[in-house]
Amino acid sequence: MKIYNSLTKRIEEFVPIREKEVRMYTCGPTVYDYPHIGHGRTYAVWDTLKRWLYHLGYDVYHVMNITDVGHLTGDMDFGEDKILKRALEKKMEPMVLVERMTDAFFDQMFKINVQKPDLTPRASCHIPEILEVTKKIIENGYAYVVNGSVYFDVERYMRDYPYPEFVEMDLSELEKVHRVEPIPEKKNKWDFALWKKAPPSHILQWPSPWGYGFPGWHIECTVMSAKYLGEEFDIHGGGEDHKFPHHPNERAQAFAAFGKGLARYWMHTGFVKINGEKMSKSTGNFVYLHEATEKYGGDAVRFWSISSHYRRQVDYTDEAMEAAKNALDSLYLFVQDLEEAGGGGQKDPHREEFVKRFEEAMNNDLDTVNAVKALFELRKRWYAENLFDKVSEEEAKKTYETVVYYGGILGLELDARTYRRKLLERYSDELLSFIVDLRQDLRKEKLYRYSDEIREKLKEMGIELMDVPGKTKLRFRK
Numbered sequence: 001m002k003i004y005n006s007l008t009k010r011i012e013e014f015v016p017i018r019e020k021e022v023r024m025y026t027c028g029p030t031v032y033d034y035p036h037i038g039h040g041r042t043y044a045v046w047d048t049l050k051r052w053l054y055h056l057g058y059d060v061y062h063v064m065n066i067t068d069v070g071h072l073t074g075d076m077d078f079g080e081d082k083i084l085k086r087a088l089e090k091k092m093e094p095m096v097l098v099e100r101m102t103d104a105f106f107d108q109m110f111k112i113n114v115q116k117p118d119l120t121p122r123a124s125c126h127i128p129e130i131l132e133v134t135k136k137i138i139e140n141g142y143a144y145v146v147n148g149s150v151y152f153d154v155e156r157y158m159r160d161y162p163y164p165e166f167v168e169m170d171l172s173e174l175e176k177v178h179r180v181e182p183i184p185e186k187k188n189k190w191d192f193a194l195w196k197k198a199p200p201s202h203i204l205q206w207p208s209p210w211g212y213g214f215p216g217w218h219i220e221c222t223v224m225s226a227k228y229l230g231e232e233f234d235i236h237g238g239g240e241d242h243k244f245p246h247h248p249n250e251r252a253q254a255f256a257a258f259g260k261g262l263a264r265y266w267m268h269t270g271f272v273k274i275n276g277e278k279m280s281k282s283t284g285n286f287v288y289l290h291e292a293t294e295k296y297g298g299d300a301v302r303f304w305s306i307s308s309h310y311r312r313q314v315d316y317t318d319e320a321m322e323a324a325k326n327a328l329d330s331l332y333l334f335v336q337d338l339e340e341a342g343g344g345g346q347k348d349p350h351r352e353e354f355v356k357r358f359e360e361a362m363n364n365d366l367d368t369v370n371a372v373k374a375l376f377e378l379r380k381r382w383y384a385e386n387l388f389d390k391v392s393e394e395e396a397k398k399t400y401e402t403v404v405y406y407g408g409i410l411g412l413e414l415d416a417r418t419y420r421r422k423l424l425e426r427y428s429d430e431l432l433s434f435i436v437d438l439r440q441d442l443r444k445e446k447l448y449r450y451s452d453e454i455r456e457k458l459k460e461m462g463i464e465l466m467d468v469p470g471k472t473k474l475r476f477r478k
């Protein structure tokens with residue numbers, strides 16, 4: 001498989017450190033709010049990558065952190081802690097907020113068919129490890145202590161290592177980025193915090209050799225990825241916003257502490273925009289993931305997430321979501337037609353070609369766009385050549401299973417039974433009241449033979465109908 005490596009800015013052959021195993025870390029959510037559509041897309045991409053690596057025969061060990069402290073509103077070292085700010089607004093214990101938002105995150109991930117990572121460590125549970133690594137960085141001469149805070153000495157580090165990787169920036173550009181710099185105690189504007197002194201009002205704080213404080217945002221990922229995956233592992237992923245400052249800083253801390261730079265392959269997803277604009281809560285140009293999954297269904301959101309190439313920015317619009325839903329519906333119909341196909345004697349002339357195209361696409365830097373195209377091309381040919389009656393039952397079954405299997409790699413649950421079950425679940429109440437009303441109509445017409453048959457059949461299923469004046473009551477018995 002080939003992967004675009006943001007570190008070398010090239011497409012490279014993917015060769016994991018261990019022969020049969022891929023160790024992968026993806027930066028997790030800051031759990032101060034419900035997940036938004038951008039989270040949905042980014043994590044659907046990582047999930048697709050994981051499923052593809054499994055298909056290639058690797059065992060994947062996936063770690064994703066939960067940021068529950070240290071990510072400040074300014075995204076740099078100033079502003080308020082996002083978790084603390086929201087908890088105070090809601091008059092909630094910060095860790096209760098964290099727990100709820102983490103649950104909400106995984107609930108939505110489940111809706112878009114994203115498998116849970118093997119391990120989801122929380123920053124606040126790794127303070128001793130964070131302090132150890134911070135001490136090491138100071139000892140190695142790459143960080144300094146001022147007024148109870150610890151800062152990474154970027155200039156000192158740049159004498160030994162390149163910085164900031166992933167983006168082309170020299171010191172004058174770094175200077176521009178840090179133009180507004182409200183922390184005068186730093187030696188240089190571009191230095192970043194490993195540990196921040198906490199004022200007494202800041203309730204998320206821990207004791208440290210430098211007094212009470214809390215960790216900077218970037219250190220948690222260096223510490224937890226190295227702890228669980230080793231100082232050198234295979235893949236590290238995040239959204240494109242992490243190209244600066246988060247990932248260069250994670251990597252700089254790792255070199256400064258261990259002399260190793262964490263992952264070999266660094267991958268970045270393109271951002272989700274809404275109606276062509278940056279997502280922003282203050283202007284209302286913002287969509288929570290649950291809003292999207294409730295409106296269009298988790299499967300359509302998943303399909304939309306992987307219908308564009310992961311490195312591209314993607315625009316969330318109602319039209320795009322409707323189109324994704326319709327396209328997915330046509331795949332579901334195809335699978336249902338495949339399920340009932342057979343009776344002729346032909347082979348499927350297109351299955352092998354489909355598999356080849358799908359695999360080529362996925363091996364080419366996870367090109368899900370062409371993988372999806374291959375699925376639709378297969379569908380098109382089956383209808384154009386009306387293969388449903390021409391192929392043998394065995395062949396139809398093979399194609400059915402192939403489509404379901406490869407759809408599954410994209411996170412789509414195409415198999416006809418799952419689809420039926422989901423649909424029936426969604427409409428079970430409507431379906432039942434329709435049958436009850438129909439039975440009443442039959443009774444009015446005095447067609448008791450049929451109305452009684454409906455009652456008996458439902459009773460067998462544990463659904464009892466009781467006629468009382470003016471209506472029919474339902475009782476369910478297991």
Ligand code: AMP
Pocket residue numbers: 027028029030031037038039041042067237238239240241242269270271272273279
């Ligand atoms: P956060 O919750 O902001 O810490 O982000 C968690 C992950 O989601 C990171 O990998 C971010 O890069 C990614 N992310 C945040 N916003 C977006 C967005 N609008 N589009 C795509 N990915 C995003």
Ligand code: ZN
Pocket residue numbers: 026027028221238246250
């Ligand atoms: Zn991170």
